[in-house]
Amino acid sequence: MPHLSWPNAIIHCDADAFYVGCEISRHPELRGKPVVVTGKLGGIVLAKSYDLKARGVKTGQPIWEIKKQHSDIIVLNTDFEFYNDLSAKMFAILRQWSPDVEVYSVDEAFIDIKGFRRLYKKDYGQIAYAIKEQIKQQLGITVSVGVSTSKTLAKMAAEVNKPDGVTVISAKQIQEWLPKFHVSDVPGFGRNTVPLLEKFGIHTCADFVNLTQDTVKSILHRPGVDLWRELQGEQVHSVENSFAPNKIITRTSSFEPITTNQKFLWAHTIRQLERAIEALHYDHQLTREISLYLRDKAFNRYDWKYELSVPTKSFSILLDALKKIWREHFPTGALIRSSGVTLSRLSFNAGLQLTLFEDPGLIIRKDELEKSKHHIKEKFGNLAIRSASSLRLKQRLGPNKKNPLKTKAFNVEW
Ligand SMILES: [Mg+2]
Numbered sequence: 174m175p176h177l178s179w180p181n182a183i184i185h186c187d188a189d190a191f192y193v194g195c196e197i198s199r200h201p202e203l204r205g206k207p208v209v210v211t212g213k214l215g216g217i218v219l220a221k222s223y224d225l226k227a228r229g230v231k232t233g234q235p236i237w238e239i240k241k242q243h244s245d246i247i248v249l250n251t252d253f254e255f256y257n258d259l260s261a262k263m264f265a266i267l268r269q270w271s272p273d274v275e276v277y278s279v280d281e282a283f284i285d286i287k288g289f290r291r292l293y294k295k296d297y298g299q300i301a302y303a304i305k306e307q308i309k310q311q312l313g314i315t316v317s318v319g320v321s322t323s324k325t326l327a328k329m330a331a332e333v334n335k336p337d338g339v340t341v342i343s344a345k346q347i348q349e350w351l352p353k354f355h356v357s358d359v360p361g362f363g364r365n366t367v368p369l370l371e372k373f374g375i376h377t378c379a380d381f382v383n384l385t386q387d388t389v390k391s392i393l394h395r396p397g398v399d400l401w402r403e404l405q406g407e408q409v410h411s412v413e414n415s416f417a418p419n420k421i422i423t424r425t426s427s428f429e430p431i432t433t434n435q436k437f438l439w440a441h442t443i444r445q446l447e448r449a450i451e452a453l454h455y456d457h458q459l460t461r462e463i464s465l466y467l468r469d470k471a472f473n474r475y476d477w478k479y480e481l482s483v484p485t486k487s488f489s490i491l492l493d494a495l496k497k498i499w500r501e502h503f504p505t506g507a508l509i510r511s512s513g514v515t516l517s518r519l520s521f522n523a524g525l526q527l528t529l530f531e532d533p534g535l536i537i538r539k540d541e542l543e544k545s546k547h548h549i550k551e552k553f554g555n556l557a558i559r560s561a562s563s564l565r566l567k568q569r570l571g572p573n574k575k576n577p578l579k580t581k582a583f584n585v586e587w
Pocket residue numbers: 187188189190191280281
């Protein structure tokens with residue numbers, strides 16, 4: 174049993190059905206109605222009201238399919254500019270309560286409120302309630318709030334009482350809460366981890382924390398141990414103040430000796446793109462503009478930009494843009510000493526993005542693919558999964574004598 178109720182105090186604030194909430198804030202007559210928000214093409218559900226959720230409507234489901242079952246639905250198109258604006262206002266309110274606010278996504282944040290009970294003359298649950306009410310009053314949207322001693326527990330607590338709820342789990346209450354959470358409720362346990370844990374007979378979070386640290390380490394490695402500690406109320410991950418998101422992301426390489434080898438340079442460019450996309454994922458951002466630069470022997474710098482039709486984090490869309498730049502502009506025969514890829518015009522990831530010419534089903538599959546790639550990298554390291562064109566770089570990035578791909582013929586594939 175922990176000695177103190179509040180060794181740390183962390184709030185997780187999560188807007189309820191955010192896009193729908195934003196629409197209701199400017200069309201109050203829609204409150205309580207079955208509303209779905211869809212992309213510009215009107216193909217699939219990007220967000221739905223709580224009553225539709227209760228009726229079994231899922232995000233990603235085609236609108237025509239839902240209309241067959243629920244003829245009363247009201248379909249609205251997304252307006253990301255408006256959602257981003259409300260999101261910024263929500264974060265501004267949170268920053269009135271604490272200087273340490275971590276923007277987790279367009280509608281979610283962690284707030285470190287340790288030590289503020291005296292200042293506000295409220296206990297931590299009352300502070301959470303006051304924040305929730307202020308957002309509702311000033312912005313017309315509802316949020317759900319969790320308060321606990323670690324980020325993981327705070328985020329799980331925020332899910333308990335949705336919509337418009339507050340859930341408090343102090344250190345002394347953790348033991349009574351853990352049996353109520355299934356391991357699939359833990360953010361950070363992916364689709365593959367849950368069945369793996371169940372195979373070992375671990376179903377609830379209480380089952381999980383009862384394992385020894387060594388057992389957890391042998392099944393789930395270091396990230397699993399971190400979660401095991403966080404679930405016991407220990408603050409492993411601190412609230413990272415992210416007031417200003419990165420304005421640009423750049424990844425570069427320099428070459429010694431300098432080179433004219435286009436295939437080698439292209440492989441590096443792809444690796445730079447992969448690394449830049451990892452940073453996008455990490456910051457929950459999307460990019461609207463990609464650029465490539467090369468510096469030649471005489472230190473001349475060549476810079477080319479490509480503007481994308483919608484914000485994205487898709488590897489294939491960004492790769493296509495780079496290929497266009499490369500085909501049009503690469504100075505054949507130039508001796509290159511360094512190169513770099515920059516992603517700019519960043520915005521918070523506000524969900525799936527559709528382009529005019531892509532099939533929504535394909536976009537969802539691509540998005541799933543990107544997520545799986547990201548999980549594999551988190552688990553096995555950045556080099557675990559990479560595009561074929563950059564495999565040749567393995568020799569430089571980390572020798573692997575047994576890797577048969579090392580000697581494979583290397584082609585630039587357009
Ligand atoms: Mg939310």
